Amino acid sequence: MTTDRIDLVQGTLDVLVLQTLSTMGPLHGYGIARRIEQTSGRQVLLNQGTVYAALVRLQRDGLIAAAWGSSDNNRRAKFYTLTKAGTKHLAAETRQWRRLSDVMNRVLSAPPERAR
């Protein structure tokens, strides 16, 4: 097990979940957790249980909706879908993250100025 995985910053998990649902369509909790791990190139240190807390939080805020359905191999599972509000929220969050990462990049990659 690699030890240099990233600890998730507070609040980022919600965005990852929303993004996953946006690209994959309706998905159950396990699928979401696996997908996040895969797309992040197994870079994210994910305690899968926290996904469920995020799902409850998002559902409470009306950003995602849940319904019971059956999985690929016919197992009963709860499927989550993005709501309209969720799509809007994701767009806003994405813009926010882009700006933040731009700024961070620019600041961190600025060449060192020589002291006189």
Next chain:
Amino acid sequence: MIRRLRALLERSRSLFTTQALDAELEEELSAHLEMATEEHVRRGLSQGEARRIARIELGGIGAAKALHREHRALPGVETLLQDIRYGVRSLRRERGFAVCAVLLVGLGVAASTIVFSIANALLVRPLPFADPETLVWIANGTQPDQSARTVQVAYVENMRRNSQFFADVAGYSPFYREGDYHLAVGNQPQRATGMPITCNLLPLLGVEPIVGRNFSEDQCLWNGPPAVLIAHGLWVRRFAGDPGIVGRTVRLGGGRVAAPAAVTVVGVLPPWFDLAALFAPGTRVDFYMPFPLGPESNRNGNTLALIGRLRPGAAPDAAQAETAVLADTLRQSQQLNMFNPRVRPLREQVSGAFRPIVYVLAGSVGLVLLIVCANVSNLLLARSSARAKEMAVRAALGAGRRRLIRQMLTESVVLSSAGAVVGLALAAAGTRLLASLQAPVPLLGNVRLDGLALASALGVTITTGLAFGVMPALRSSAFAIEGALRQKGRGSSDGRGHGRMLGGLVVTQVALACVLLIGATLLVRSFVRLLDVDLGFEPARAIAIRIDPGVRFDTVARRTAYYDDLLHHVRDVPAVQAAGLIDVLPFGFNRLWDVTTREQPATSTRSTAFVRIVSEDYLPAMGVTLVSGRHFTTADREGSAPVAIVNEAFARMLWPGQDAIGHVFTSSDVDREVVGVVRGTRHQALEEQPGAEMYFSFRQMPVYEISQSYVVVRGTSEPAALTGQVREALARAAPQLPTDDVRILETMLQQTLAPRRLVASLLTAFAVFALMLAAFGIYGVIAYATAQRRKEFGIRLALGESPGRLRGRVLARVLALTTAGLMLGLAASLPAGRLLRGLLFEIAPADSVTFATIPLVLLLAAALAGYLPARRACRTDALEALRDE
């Protein structure tokens, strides 16, 4: 915002569905685990290893669940619910304490909710008309006598034409009498009450018939086609709620109708519409008929009680000033009676007189609630020392002081809420009982539990819960934090502060109970005085039945023959001792006539007297005492010299210091010689001294002077049996005569006393409750204090102190506390008694008997309440008490 609301909604929903949500999560997580395990197996791990890794990756199911719960619920509310559940559980554990406290709060909530419902119906809830706040009552002058307060028709027409302040003015005639009419639906006519109203009254009030319509214009004219609107009650009683009644005719006789005639029913009024409940509470109106406005009705003098609708923004004062000017101007061009307008809000006229009574009740119920709070506080305090250990443990486990206070307060609100459930049940029964009373209190039928009353009960519940909870909560939480663990679990007293607090509560309770008891005693003593009043007549075993026929007599001889025949038949009933005729009954309608004498010409002040037209047997049958002279005889008849019997007040008024017999006076243009003097009767109200009264023989009165008549019967049997026999006799004499208007004289008396009885009994109930609470409080505190000092008592007894002395010591403390409470209570009772002044009758607000008795009663109750625990204290076995350590 919406997101927040939704979140709140979701979270609150999750409070009630915790278990379902947990189960759902459980299922979701197990699906997760199985999927993860499968995948690991596919990658080549063994089943067991795959499951283990899946679990590790999920990160512990318990933690996931806790995280889940935390995110879905309202943490504050969950704590609250936890506290409530805890409170309920701890109350269940201490059932005796809980039952006591719940009952106390329940009675308090019931009392306050009932009183609030009365206040609500009488003073708060708007009158059931459109825009009730612009409705005003327009009286004539300020005299209490109703006939003098009515207004002549010409003024009304003038106001309707010319007023800038009134949108409209309408009226009704208050001179209708109960049972004036004979209403025949089938064959047998029954007595019915009709109220004449001006045709614009219903539109002015914004009232529409539920079936049919208001009177048409031609029906509102003098001698127009006869029409009636019927009250909902009559519609249901006599016409079985048949909507087809509209347009049909009924036969109506008596009253202002010369002979029974067909009258068209034009509509049915809504069930809530009841003018009698507003203006003549305790009576009933069966139908309404048009009162025409015009020169013909103007000739009848003062006839109308007026209700005005103010234009938007118009003030009653301005309208009154304008009306006065309009009236003066009109009087310069026409010969009219005086009109001295007094305009005030309609609600004031209807129930303003009951405002002080409602305030007294509200004040008393406030005192009761305070006592309840003090008492429950007492119980909680006593209990709090028993719970000191529990609190200390909670504090040690990390509960902050705020958390402890919060938990204790939640518990007391749980307690008071349980009490509120009991209280509301009692209040529902109480208000239903009140609404069904046939008492002369306006709008009493409207007393009910409504949203506002429930809100008030809720307010009272929460306030009392917090009020009685706050002291014990502060106390025991402080106690816990200070480290109750240092103290020994039992046996040691928990400080002087605690004792002082309990003592203070006892003093407060005694003081409040003292005020209530004194107030109630003053009212009850007034009531008893009133029952002892010399009425001037004897109501026992006497009934009155209305017997005027539905037709008018054309000659005095025919009328005399009719009544003589009826009276003859009534007297033939074996159970009848005496029977006589009169036109007005006590506590009913009254009329005043001017009287003059030759010795005292019109220059001096006007003298008036009440007229009663009677048969020669009336005064003996009624039990009115003859002071001097003689009774009427059949020889005092049409054509013989007119004679009169007067009462002592009348004789004093016209011939002070002289014997009235033989004097002559003039009234209604007839000179009459006084042949007898009788004692006065209380006719207006029990509280009022008899006025000047004069009796005339019905044989000597012209036909138009008798509009109603009652036969008063005194019997040897009980009223119910007597009534049946007399009605049978009347039916034999006049088969078509409705005899369903029967009054039992004692019942009439009770009715006039009903408002007073209501207030006195409510206040007495409050006071008795307060006395019991105070005694209970004293008992609790003393029992607690002696239990705390058990060891000390044991030692004292062991060292040879006599049990009697020990008992005395305990009782001395009881009496000291009670005396302190009494001092405060008596001091507060003096001003409180003065507030009651208007409700008292021949009892001074500082009545010495009351002020001497009540402290004794309270002392006695306190001594009794203190004696039981004192006796127990003296039985303490020294060894046992010490061994307890």
